[in-house]
Amino acid sequence: MSEQYTYAVARIRALEVALFSNATIDQLIACSDYDQCLQFLAEKGWGDSDTPAQAEAILNREEEKIWEVVKDLHVDMDKFAVLSYPKLFHNLKAAIKEVCVGDTNRHIFYDDVSVPGAAMLEIVREKEFGKLPPDMQHAAEEAYEAMLHTRDGQLCDVIIDRAALDAVYRAGKAAKDAIIRDYAESTVAVADIKIAVRSQKTAKSLEFMTRAMAECDSVNAAQLAKAALNGMDSIREYLMGTAYAEGAEALAQSPSAFERWCDNRIIQTISPQKYKAFTIGPVIAYVIARQNEIKTVRIILSGKLNDLPDDSIRERVREMYV
Amino acid sequence: MSIWSNLGLVYALLGAAVAVFLAGAGSAIGVGIAGQAAAGVVTEDPSKFAKVLIMQLLPGTQGIYGLLVGFITLSKVGLLGGGAAELDPQTGLLILAACMPIGIVGLISGKYQGMTSAASIGIVAKKPDQFGKAMLFPAMVETYAILALLISILAVNAVQI
Numbered sequence: 010m011s012e013q014y015t016y017a018v019a020r021i022r023a024l025e026v027a028l029f030s031n032a033t034i035d036q037l038i039a040c041s042d043y044d045q046c047l048q049f050l051a052e053k054g055w056g057d058s059d060t061p062a063q064a065e066a067i068l069n070r071e072e073e074k075i076w077e078v079v080k081d082l083h084v085d086m087d088k089f090a091v092l093s094y095p096k097l098f099h100n101l102k103a104a105i106k107e108v109c110v111g112d113t114n115r116h117i118f119y120d121d122v123s124v125p126g127a128a129m130l131e132i133v134r135e136k137e138f139g140k141l142p143p144d145m146q147h148a149a150e151e152a153y154e155a156m157l158h159t160r161d162g163q164l165c166d167v168i169i170d171r172a173a174l175d176a177v178y179r180a181g182k183a184a185k186d187a188i189i190r191d192y193a194e195s196t197v198a199v200a201d202i203k204i205a206v207r208s209q210k211t212a213k214s215l216e217f218m219t220r221a222m223a224e225c226d227s228v229n230a231a232q233l234a235k236a237a238l239n240g241m242d243s244i245r246e247y248l249m250g251t252a253y254a255e256g257a258e259a260l261a262q263s264p265s266a267f268e269r270w271c272d273n274r275i276i277q278t279i280s281p282q283k284y285k286a287f288t289i290g291p292v293i294a295y296v297i298a299r300q301n302e303i304k305t306v307r308i309i310l311s312g313k314l315n316d317l318p319d320d321s322i323r324e325r326v327r328e329m330y331v
Numbered sequence: 332m333s334i335w336s337n338l339g340l341v342y343a344l345l346g347a348a349v350a351v352f353l354a355g356a357g358s359a360i361g362v363g364i365a366g367q368a369a370a371g372v373v374t375e376d377p378s379k380f381a382k383v384l385i386m387q388l389l390p391g392t393q394g395i396y397g398l399l400v401g402f403i404t405l406s407k408v409g410l411l412g413g414g415a416a417e418l419d420p421q422t423g424l425l426i427l428a429a430c431m432p433i434g435i436v437g438l439i440s441g442k443y444q445g446m447t448s449a450a451s452i453g454i455v456a457k458k459p460d461q462f463g464k465a466m467l468f469p470a471m472v473e474t475y476a477i478l479a480l481l482i483s484i485l486a487v488n489a490v491q492i
Contacts (some may be wrong), residue, residue, distance in 0.1 A: 012364050015449050019371030022456035023379075286368075286450040 014289055017082040021295045024078065025283075027054065028295075028331045029302050037306065038322055043313040050306065064310045068303050075299045076121055079292065088289050091180040091189050092296055094144075097122045098173035101141070101149055104129040105165055109156045144179065148172030167221045174200055174223035188282055188290040192297070195278040197225040199271045202256055205237040205244055206267065213237075227252050265325050273328040276301055280330070298330030305329070339418025340408060346423075346430035347404040350483065353434035354397025354476075357441025361390025364445035365469075368452040379455060382462050386452050389469045390444040393437035396480040400433045403487050416492050429486030436479035444472040 029037075033053075040046045047062055056067040079089065096119040103117045107130060118126025124141065132140050138149045152168040155161065174197050181193020201222045208218045218234035228251060236243040241260065248257035259270035275297065282294035305327045312322035334341055369383035402411070404426060409416040418426075447469040454465035 012367070012446070012449075015364055015367040016371040019368035019449065019452055019456060020374050021371075022453040023372045023375035026376075026457055286453055287446070 012287060014084065014287060014292065017084050018286055018288075018291045020082060021291050024295065025298075025331055028298055029053075029305075029329055030331050031329050034305060034309070034326055034329060035323075037309055038319050038326070040313070043310060046310055046313050055306075064307070064314075068307055071299070071303050073121070075296055079296060082292060084289060084292060088184075088186065088189065088293065089296065091177055091184070091193055092293070092300075093122050094173050094176050094180070097124060097142070098145065098148075098169050098176070100124060100126055100129040101133070101145060101152070102166060102169045104133040105149070105153050105156050105169075106162060108133045109153070109160070144176035145172065167217070170200075171221055171223060178223055178225055186289050186293075188279065188288070188293050191278050192275070192293070194225055194227055195275055197223050198228040198253060199256075199274050201225065201228050201230055201233055202244075202248065202253060203271060205233045206241070206260065208234075209237040209241055209244060263324070269325060269327060272301060272304070276328050276330055283330075294330065301327055301330065337415075337418070338420040339423030340415055342420060342423025343404060343408045343418055343426040344410075346427035346487075347401040349427070349434040350397045350400040350404065350430040350437075352397075354400075354437025354441065355394040357438035358391050358394030358397075359441075360438075361393070361441040361443075361445025361448070362387060364442070365390060365448035365452065368449035372452055372456045376456070379459060382455050382459060383452050386448045386455065386466065386469065389448050389466070389473070390441050392473060393433075393441040393444070393476050396433050396476055397437050400430055400480065400483045400487065403484060404430060407487055407490070407492065418492065422490060422492060425490045426487060429483055429490060431483075432479040432486070433476075433483040436476055440472050440476040440479075444469050444476075447472055 037046055037049055040049050043064075047064065047067070050056070050067060051062070056062075056070045060066050060070045080086070100118050100122060101124075104126070107113060107117075115126065118129065120126055124132070132138065133149070133153065136153070138146045138153075141149055148168055148171070152165045152172075155168060156165040177193050178197045181190045181197075184190050184193070204218060204221045207213075208221070215234055215238055218237060219231070222230040222234060224230055233244070233247055236247040245257040245260055248254060248260070253274070256267065256270050256274065259266045279290075279294040279297050282288075282290040285291055308325050308327075309322055312325070365387040369387045372383050373380050405411045407426070408418060451465040451468050454461055458465075
């Protein structure tokens with residue numbers, strides 16, 4: 010326990026008041042249409058006065074606000090590396106595909122990471138993979154070669170996604186803070202379960218699953234892959250014997266219930282941080298909670314835009330942190 | 332006047348210094364910790380300034396208790412009245428021992444009261460209507476500083492000069 014995060018945690022506690030609760034999400038779902046939802050969000054302070062009244066603009070601005078707050082807290086940004094890996098590896102994936110295929114689309118990159126889109130494109134174009142963070146170098150080279158020679162986008166995705174999971178897990182193992190370790194463990198385990206479920210549905214081979222799944226303590230990737238080969242019931246049976254038994258129940262309900270559980274499991278992992286006062290935990294939990302909130306709002310907005318019934322949207326919304 | 336011939340007075344003064352220094356340090360640490368938390372809340376919500384300021388001040392009492400014992404000690408040995416008493420080393424050591432409780436307990440309780448105040452400031456940040464309950468948690472730590480104060484005052488007064 011250290012007092013170095015006292016200021017940051019107290020500030021985060023004050024900010025948590027503005028987080029959406031489950032009741033607020035219900036109010037958003039109850040809005041009659043897409044435009045009313047945007048108006049509701051504007052009333053809650055989402056976006057800025059000069060942000061266009063479009064969902065993506067508002068959601069992007071909210072994502073930016075998260076990192077503006079975190080930078081303002083003057084805490085060690087290395088603690089957040091585990092959260093930025095998905096975006097960082099996404100940039101790598103996008104850059105390799107852009108260089109190999111030749112299409113240009115600047116809007117597919119994230120710029121709020123250690124290697125932004127333009128720099129990533131330059132590295133991949135020049136094949137200077139040594140300039141990338143050590144966790145990415147080997148995967149970048151392998152994915153680039155695979156994409157160049159086979160033009161198989163899925164293979165490229167699998168290589169990079171696996172490297173991203175390994176990087177998250179290694180960062181978790183190396184972390185001194187319990188929340189980072191727990192988050193990394195849950196993230197990798199849930200990702201493995203997702204891979205198993207999707208692979209089962211699309212009849213992927215054992216070799217594919219072994220290549221895609223990352224090792225972690227709470228799930229045995231080899232057993233999970235074998236269970237996936239035997240069918241959905243085997244996956245459920247395997248999960249019942251792990252810490253992810255609720256996932257098996259969600260899987261039995263519906264695909265959207267399972268996807269919902271995957272995100273809820275992460276929120277459950279960070280929930281104890283609501284009661285900590287002197288660790289980095291509440292700050293990391295706040296970032297994850299805000300990202301979860303933005304994701305939930307995006308789901309609701311796209312549901313409204315496509316005239317989905319409220320019950321159908323409600324089935325997909327995630328549990329809130331507060 | 333050599334120190335060695337007035338060793339009793341030196342010990343008594345050391346006792347007063349221990350009470351003021353340790354208890355004051357405890358308060359400074361505690362108020363500092365709670366102040367960081369208070370600043371964090373006020374950055375986002377300046378309307379909570381008054382509530383969090385009260386929380387921040389709670390660990391400040393240990394310093395006052397130390398000061399009180401210091402005054403009583405100085406008064407006891409006659410340094411405040413102008414004529415210092417002739418103390419043998421044994422009496423001086425008794426006064427030093429009498430000042431220890433508020434010094435040590437003040438240091439420890441000040442720090443932990445500050446940490447409890449910081450945690451309670453988190454309650455006020457999220458639920459300002461629970462201010463009364465939130466204040467009780469750091470106030471509980473105060474109990475032990477008061478007990479130490481009581482023993483130090485009784486002990487200093489009980490030493491025969």
